[in-house]
Amino acid sequence: MGCSGFFNCIGKDGKIYDDLKYVWLQGRQVWMYCRLYRTMERFHKPEILQAAKSGGAFLRSFARVSNSGSPWKCAFCLTRDGKALKVQRTIFSECFYVMAMDELARVTGDNDMQVEAAQMMDQLVHWVRVDSSGLGRPQLPGDTPVCSMAVPMMLLCLVQQLTEGRSGEQVDKYQEVGSWCVKQILQHLQRGGTAILESVSVEGKELPGCQGRLQNPGHALEAGWFLLQYGVKNGDQELQRTAVDKFMEVPFLTGWDTEHGGLFYFLDVDGYCPTQLEWSMKLWWPHCEALIAYLMAYSQYREPALLERFAQVYDYTFSHFSDAENGEWFGYLTQEGKVTLDFKGGPFKGFFHVPRSLYMCEKILDSILEK
Amino acid sequence: MGCSGFFNCIGKDGKIYDDLKYVWLQGRQVWMYCRLYRTMERFHKPEILQAAKSGGAFLRSFARVSNSGSPWKCAFCLTRDGKALKVQRTIFSECFYVMAMDELARVTGDNDMQVEAAQMMDQLVHWVRVDSSGLGRPQLPGDTPVCSMAVPMMLLCLVQQLTEGRSGEQVDKYQEVGSWCVKQILQHLQRGGTAILESVSVEGKELPGCQGRLQNPGHALEAGWFLLQYGVKNGDQELQRTAVDKFMEVPFLTGWDTEHGGLFYFLDVDGYCPTQLEWSMKLWWPHCEALIAYLMAYSQYREPALLERFAQVYDYTFSHFSDAENGEWFGYLTQEGKVTLDFKGGPFKGFFHVPRSLYMCEKILDSILEK
Known part of the structure; x- marks a missing residue:
């Protein structure tokens, strides 16, 4: 049986060069698949929905760090089989988790996932606006x-x-x-x-x-x-x-x-x-x-x-x-424009900025043409 | 009254561009001054000893993080007036603290400092060889x-x-x-x-x-x-x-x-x-x-x-x-050899690798000439 989730570290020719799974990128990929499936006819395909569901199931099984003091804290990086490897003391893994769950709820109609997204959103707002101590940052006198x-x-x-x-x-x-x-x-x-x-x-x-x-x-x-x-x-x-x-x-x-x-x-x-x-x-x-x-x-x-x-x-x-x-x-290019890191996917580069940009630009161009 | 300690962020022409004080660099600078003072006649000058003592006093006053669970844990970065801003969950700030204290003890004859260096060394060996939990890293199942x-x-x-x-x-x-x-x-x-x-x-x-x-x-x-x-x-x-x-x-x-x-x-x-x-x-x-x-x-x-x-x-x-x-x-140069970060001192570049290299090379050249 496979481990589910997506490989993120993909070399210039598509070869996997590391099997770690980054929660930001897992969440973003699920979100992007769902958004394409939901809003663009040519991506409304069962294999895209299936990939999104599978990624969502991986996140729900493994993203949250059980022993962190909060049931909502998510890992930053997981092993291939879903064991937490790194946790950031920020809110971003959790944010991409919310995006994934909410968009997946929209395409599947799964109300549990929508509720989960909303609950995690409440926790995020609490961390940001009320009390950030649950994020695990040590209290240091110079760290205002x-x-x-x-x-x-x-x-x-x-x-x-x-x-x-x-x-x-x-x-x-x-x-x-x-x-x-x-x-x-x-x-x-x-x-x-x-x-x-x-x-x-x-x-x-x-x-x-x-x-x-x-x-x-x-x-x-x-x-x-x-x-x-x-x-x-x-x-x-x-x-x-x-x-x-x-x-x-x-x-x-x-x-x-x-x-x-x-x-x-x-x-x-x-x-x-x-x-x-x-x-x-x-x-x-x-x-x-x-x-x-x-x-x-x-x-x-x-x-x-x-x-x-x-x-x-x-x-x-x-x-x-x-x-x-x-x-x-x-x-990643040098200042002069030479490719200096040649991979297509890495710890911070996933299926997100490029497809979101192409998707948004296509939508905007369509709306311009319609007017 | 001044704050003591050394500025670390020094621009290309010597201008200070940030007043944070990095503990790695503070410790290394104290060590380097003492080593030069102790072993090279042309640096055996009161102003060098004074700078080292002043840096050592700053470290002793402010480097250790009081609420970290261990009396030996040091900060990574301090505000200008010595308040802890960041703590790394590694041993390196503490290592450079030991180097500074031991070398300062050698030039001043201050036995307390030598004892302090030895005690911190015991703690370091314990963290590395017996139990690293005191460093504050969360226990994560995938983080073997x-x-x-x-x-x-x-x-x-x-x-x-x-x-x-x-x-x-x-x-x-x-x-x-x-x-x-x-x-x-x-x-x-x-x-x-x-x-x-x-x-x-x-x-x-x-x-x-x-x-x-x-x-x-x-x-x-x-x-x-x-x-x-x-x-x-x-x-x-x-x-x-x-x-x-x-x-x-x-x-x-x-x-x-x-x-x-x-x-x-x-x-x-x-x-x-x-x-x-x-x-x-x-x-x-x-x-x-x-x-x-x-x-x-x-x-x-x-x-x-x-x-x-x-x-x-x-x-x-x-x-x-x-x-x-x-x-x-x-x-910091590009691959092609162009200066791309033009400062002389920064968060990781202090008075250490350059003077240590020149110092070691001079010592080795002297020994070659002597033979």
Whole structure:
């Protein structure tokens, strides 16, 4: 009998080079299969549903860490047969678990899974807004709380997942969470609207040192389309404009490498060298997010400059990341654009950013053509 | 009143770009100052001793994490005024604390510090050989114990530190630890003597997957000179030859970039792409270790091929890492040899590998000239 779950470490030609299973990637893959199955006719195939169910069963059997103090804490990495190997003291494994369960519930009609997703969402909101001690971080006197943009982004993504096409009391509750997330994300717009900073203080002020100055242009662009989507849904014109002018244009203007093309991974807002060894590399996912962001922005405003941005990112992305020889995309290039890690799947690269970007862009293009 | 301790984050021109204080680097800097003060006449200056004492006082006041369950657990990173910000669940902060305290005790004659170093060493040996639960790693069913070469290397380094020029009961105890460390390090020589692997099973066998295949050529070269030094001290001819033929030649032949020069940071023994984003970068410290290794090997065997290796590493190192404009060395180059992180000091680059390498090489050259 097989172990179920998906291999994540896939070499340039499709060969498996490691059998560990990463919970972020398992959850994202289940979500993506279900979303394609549910919303795109050409992917409405039994084998896709079957793969999603099988991945969901693996997650339900093995993702949660039994002895962590909370029944909701999930592992980050599992052995092939589902034994927990690493646990992160963050919320992201759990977030992707929610996404997987909710989307799987939508395609299977399994109410238990939807309830499970909602319960885990409650736990996530509790960890983020009430008490984070259950995440297992040691209490250290110098480790003052910090707001990381990833956290409200992730929760906003879950709010959109859990409310789509639904109504009722629980949806009202999530609406409040959603507007809290938006306020939190907007706090990362700093320096009079000239910079998006990854981490700010709980009072929404700039933090000292490297941590405070860190920018991640691709992450800001992803926040941009999250905000734009939310603004459109809620009819908030001002938020839509902020999403485009601040969360898309600002990171593009600072993050695009005018010499070699592509988006830097990290930058320091004061021009110091980031301490992340990979700061100057070009990663696939910021480019996936930029494609969605600019096409969505163009779809909303029809400004030619936004389409030009899309085209500029598109040209770089498809000429550098996609692999004509063996299919799929490479994930990691040097600043100069050379493929430096040649695998197609790894501990942080799964079936998510590339298909989500292609899926979102196709949906947006369809809507443009329809109008 | 100042905060004491050393700034670690120093830009290309000497400007401080972050005020966090990293315990590894604080301990190493104290050690290096003391070693220079104690053993090199031109550094026997009161201001060097004063800096070392001041750094030692900072460590004694702030390095230990009070609420960690063990009085010996040290932080990894402190705020400027000494509040713990991060704790690693490894032994390295504590190891550098021992090095600092023991060497400071040697120059000041402060017996309390020597006792403290010895007590912490006992705790380290206990964590490594008896029970690691005090390090705070969660017990996870898939996280089976693994032997990392860094651990016995570090302990062997401490054994040499704590026994140098001393005798007595405690030294005998350390001798046993030292020979255990050597046996452990030798377990990382795998595949019939053709590869040094960073991690092996507790039975000394190769591990599956990426972790099992990982090579770090600079780290193997560092182990090489540790073993050679130990072999010379203990009159072990076979160990000396293994150190040179296996722990120096093997990583050099696999780790040297024949296209662009320099040592790769990580490699996969089966030729897969490592999953570390920085695998192909050229870091300063492996080159520092290679300089020591080959000069020590040449000094021992006087084989011209070993001197040629030294010259090859020397040419690459001094033409790429040292900064003629503002002094000191850069730490991080692309595969092609371009400086990509331009700071002189950062979270992992302090006053240690460069001065230790220059110091060791000068000592070895002096001994060659004397003979």
